[in-house]
Amino acid sequence: MTKRIVTGNQAVALGALRAGVKVATGYPGTPSTGCLTHLLSLELPDRHVEWSTNEKVAFEIAAGAAWAGQRALVTMKMSGVNVALDALVSIAYSGTNGGLVIYVADDPGVTAGMAEQDTRGVAQLCDLPILEPADAAEACELTQVAFELSEAVGTPVLLRLTTATALAHSPIEFDEAAPPAARDVILEKDIQRYTKAGSAICRRQHAELIERLERAGEWIAERKLNRLKLTKSAGGLGIVVVGAVAPYLGEALGRSGLERDRVSVLTIRASGPFPRQEAEQLLDHCGTILVLEELEPHVERALTVLAFQRGFEGRIVGKLDGTLSRIGEYSQSTVFQGLLAAADDTSLTRERSKTVLGSANREREERGAAVEPAPRPITVCASCPHRGTYLAIEAAIREAGFSKDEVMVTGDIGCTILGMNPPFDLLWSEVSMGSSLGIAQGYVHAGLKTPVVATIGDSTFFHGGIAGLVNAIQHRAPLTLVVMDNGWTAMTGMQVNPGTEEAHQRGARRVDLEAVVRGLGPDHVIVVDPYDLEATTGAVCESLGSPGVSVVIARRECAIQAGRRGVRYGTVTVNPEACILCRQCLRVTGCPALSLGEASIQIDAALCTGCGLCVSFCPTGALVKEAA
DSSP states (O other): OEEEEEEHHHHHHHHHHHTTOOEEEEOOOTTSHHHHHHHHTSOOTTSEEEEOSSHHHHHHHHHHHHHTTOOEEEEEEHHHHHHHHHHHHHHHHHOOSSOEEEEEEEOTTOTTSSOOOOHHHHHHHHTOOEEOOSSHHHHHHHHHHHHHHHHHHTSOEEEEEEHHHHHOEEEEEEOOOOOOOOOOOOOOOOHHHHOOOSHHHHHHHHHHHHHHHHHHHHHHHHTTOSEEEOOSSSSSEEEEEEGGGHHHHHHHHHHHTOOGGGEEEEEESEEESOOHHHHHHHHHHOSEEEEEOSSSOHHHHHHHHHHHHTTOOSEEESTTTTSSOSSSOOOHHHHHHHHHHHOOSOHHHHHHHHHHHHHHHHHHHHHHHHOOOOOOOOOOOTTOHHHHHHHHHHHHHHHTTOOGGGSEEEOOSSGGGGGGSTTTOOOOBOOSTTHHHHHHHHHHHTTOOSOEEEEEEHHHIIIIIHHHHHHHHHTTOOEEEEEEEOSSBTTTTOBOOTTSOGGGSSSOOOOOHHHHHHHHOOSEEEEEOTTOHHHHHHHHHHHHTSSSEEEEEEEOOOHHHHHHTTOOOOEEEEOTTTOOOOOHHHHHHOOTTEEEOSSSEEEOTTTOOOOOGGGGGOTTSOEEEEOO
């Protein structure tokens, strides 16, 4: 056995391999993407690993494998749980045969975008156990525990990491995982278990689900997954710390002057079901209890109810009393705030906490003041084909006689949403995967008289956009859909999607996006190359003026992936004598490969792949494109 430094995502993958996972599925979404990416990087001939069309499909595949008696893992970010939730609730009612682990990465602080959603609420909704490792070593351990728990109780188990635990590195003991043990496939016909055909069936399944959760609590308690350490004398400070906050507590106590042996600590690694037995001991032993958990006060609420039931007369410090916030991820300073509010009357401890907290805040402020980055809007990469699509939509809106403020252009998840930023300032909305189409139809049916345009990427179209397009076609909603087809799930790290060329897929078949769109029967379909600005502008212009549902497919591979293979579309050069430094190319395209030199525009040859879009906006012909 050797030591390796891995991320939390990789640790979950390694833990699943050690546990003998047979099927692993998921949909990419930062911060969870690295788990399945790691599994796909390995040669695993005895296992099936795939990026699925969306999280619901991924979960259903994993659930089917677990119903068949195999161990299965499904991965997603917190927003993906919403996509899978319909199936998740129903399959929780039916339980499972083989181990079924649902790995979800939450994002306190919204580092990766979307909402600060707390998956523990989903666990409560579904009556499922949930484990919360504090670092990569625990992630590897608790992944294996999750499979054991799932099979011992017959229920799916949620494994929750946060951005901090998913992306941070730490050492773990590692050995090569053996192939999964051969298991007979279970083929069980039982409509009483695997269907929802009638209220009696559903009520009985609900009762069985609640019973499984109670058994899970007993299983967790027997194995002491949650760790309680009480001080010798009663009446002091007790701390409840959950998941990723645990490392901060050790650091904060060390710097605060509050001795560890003078504080009782309940470290929760399985927050659902609520560890009632350990919490009762803590309430009986302590006079004040500080609860440290990121996002929602799920543990604190349960502890408060239990405290009321037991007649606890001390204080509970956390979010419910206003001391700590439900927003953002925790830091050492956050823990200090809690310690300061919960500290006893020992002036040394309180003064020391004030001093350290003040010092930490000052350090943070000084760092922020010393490094004040220049404003830099996030834009698409150099030579990104989406740049041509944005420019074409802008030009088409102008040619149709409107300003950008008069035409609703809905955005969607992924690289496509970057059109909301300068220099385009084009997109108006971003909601969830595929919502651009539904939102656009809402504006149409609200009676908007100007054109409505929906934009979506290829991966997002396959994930959640098809149903919206079907609906628009069925109800004859007059709108234009622009599908930006770059062949990859690019923003999360270049994962394959159904439309990726077969040469880049491991044994999978490409699904033709154009054929899918045409098969649905929209009124107009035009396929264009977004590097051809004139043709793309014409296609969008034609669509804006056409009745019914028009679809423009702007197809060109992601520039990053093409560049990695050495693909070049030409060479763009600058004639310094013709350049008048009007900056038109910079203002209109915002391409990172262009910069302002002393005498002329400069082109970074390492970034530019020769798309030539900038050439279209040079009034003097100083920019010239030559064939590759």
